[in-house]
Amino acid sequence: MFSEVTRQDFDKVMLPCYNPLPMIPVRGEGSRVWDQQDKEYIDFAGGIAVSCLGHCHPVMVKALTEQANKLWHLSNVMTNEPALRLAKKLTELSFADKIFFANSGAEANEAALKLARRYAVDNYGSDKTQIIAFNQGFHGRTFFTVTVGGQAAYSDGFGPKPGNIEHIPYNDIEAFKAAISDKTCAVMMEPLQGEGGIVPPTPEFAQTVRELCDKHNALLVFDEVQTGNGRTGDFYAYQGLGVTPDILSTAKSLGGGFPIGAILTTDKVAKHLKVGTHGSTYGGNPLACAVAEAVVNHISTPEVLDGVKLREQLFRDHLAQINAKYPIFKEVRGKGLLIGAELVDEWQGRARDVLVAAGDEGLMLLVAGANVVRFAPSLVISTQEIEQGFARLECAVAKLYNA
Numbered sequence: 325m326f327s328e329v330t331r332q333d334f335d336k337v338m339l340p341c342y343n344p345l346p347m348i349p350v351r352g353e354g355s356r357v358w359d360q361q362d363k364e365y366i367d368f369a370g371g372i373a374v375s376c377l378g379h380c381h382p383v384m385v386k387a388l389t390e391q392a393n394k395l396w397h398l399s400n401v402m403t404n405e406p407a408l409r410l411a412k413k414l415t416e417l418s419f420a421d422k423i424f425f426a427n428s429g430a431e432a433n434e435a436a437l438k439l440a441r442r443y444a445v446d447n448y449g450s451d452k453t454q455i456i457a458f459n460q461g462f463h464g465r466t467f468f469t470v471t472v473g474g475q476a477a478y479s480d481g482f483g484p485k486p487g488n489i490e491h492i493p494y495n496d497i498e499a500f501k502a503a504i505s506d507k508t509c510a511v512m513m514e515p516l517q518g519e520g521g522i523v524p525p526t527p528e529f530a531q532t533v534r535e536l537c538d539k540h541n542a543l544l545v546f547d548e549v550q551t552g553n554g555r556t557g558d559f560y561a562y563q564g565l566g567v568t569p570d571i572l573s574t575a576k577s578l579g580g581g582f583p584i585g586a587i588l589t590t591d592k593v594a595k596h597l598k599v600g601t602h603g604s605t606y607g608g609n610p611l612a613c614a615v616a617e618a619v620v621n622h623i624s625t626p627e628v629l630d631g632v633k634l635r636e637q638l639f640r641d642h643l644a645q646i647n648a649k650y651p652i653f654k655e656v657r658g659k660g661l662l663i664g665a666e667l668v669d670e671w672q673g674r675a676r677d678v679l680v681a682a683g684d685e686g687l688m689l690l691v692a693g694a695n696v697v698r699f700a701p702s703l704v705i706s707t708q709e710i711e712q713g714f715a716r717l718e719c720a721v722a723k724l725y726n727a
């Protein structure tokens with residue numbers, strides 16, 4: 325197939341902040357993708373937990389094309405029907421009374437953090453500003469969110485950082501007790517760490533965080549950018565954890581591939597984001613909200629959510645089968661279709677090798693750090709696609725193992 329642009333062009337015309345794989349995918353259908361050379365891939369990556377209905381799902385294509393023929397954009401000088409319908413639906417599916425729309429996960433978290441600071445300062449005065457967050461946590465790449473994130477390497481080297489942010493180890497109850505006080509305005513955590521290696525919270529830890537936030541009048545912010553929208557088998561991960569946040573951020577799977585993010589919160593907290601305190605040109609754009617509405621309506625059905633649990637078991641069974649032949653994984657973690665397989669000690673640092681070898685066999689995977697192979701496929705991936713994908717993974721692992 326003739327192609328006018330190649331991977332080499334990336335190095336010529338794009339900023340070097342990414343190092344993309346050699347192939348250039350050009351089309352997709354369900355959990356299959358084809359590259360410029362028409363090579364087929366099974367997609368276990370889902371565009372990093374975004375393509376929750378796979379590629380070009382008819383429900384999304386219909387919503388997108390119908391809205392594309394009606395109205396694309398207005399600005400927040402006016403409201404619009406898709407945004408209002410989506411906001412209503414998200415309040416029905418969650419603890420929340422109020423929604424704010426953004427365009428990405430980082431922007432949703434930026435709004436969450438600004439809202440938490442404003443709420444604390446309005447209610448308790450200007451020195452209640454401490455934010456507690458967790459080592460290895462990830463919240464996006466704006467300067468505030470990357471500083472709240474738990475990897476200093478991502479926020480170092482950009483000059484003075486936003487202040488009064490403290491990081492402690494995830495799941496460390498004693499460290500948390502020592503860090504929180506009446507000066508704490510918010511705790512930001514993922515209810516299952518994604519980028520940090522697919523690390524679930526212990527129930528006691530999640531419970532303690534909630535109780536101490538209440539005791540110290542600090543808001544609990546759950547970053548559900550990766551875990552939200554059915555990914556864990558509950559519509560939001562907090563529902564499976566039994567701990568309800570004060571603010572929840574969502575993005576990634578919310579649009580199924582169309583950029584959109586949102587925060588969800590209660591009336592009590594929401595009222596502090598008064599007219600003029602925050603905003604976004606595109607946030608709540610009709611085109612994005614129409615697609616997200618279709619995605620949410622489809623994902624939030626019992627059939628899809630129960631299907632996630634069935635598929636999780638298939639993934640775990642297949643991983644166990646591969647591991648019985650080629651013992652490279654020491655632990656399989658996660659929930660629903662957000663699964664991390666941690667490599668054994670002799671394979672430390674080789675997660676990207678597995679990803680590259682899988683790519684050669686026609687399988688798209690993810691990593692979460694250097695030692696964890698991550699799976700975040702479509703929530704409606706077919707049994708056949710799962711079986712073919714694991715056959716390819718087994719070939720890739722066999723080649724690495726026998727090399």
Ligand SMILES: *Cc1c(COP(=O)(O)O)cnc(C)c1O
Pocket residue numbers: 427428429430431433462463464465514518519547548549550575576
């Ligand atoms: C991906 C991710 C983000 C950032 O989302 P963007 O859309 O890339 O800005 C924030 N938090 C978590 C938990 C994520 O996984």
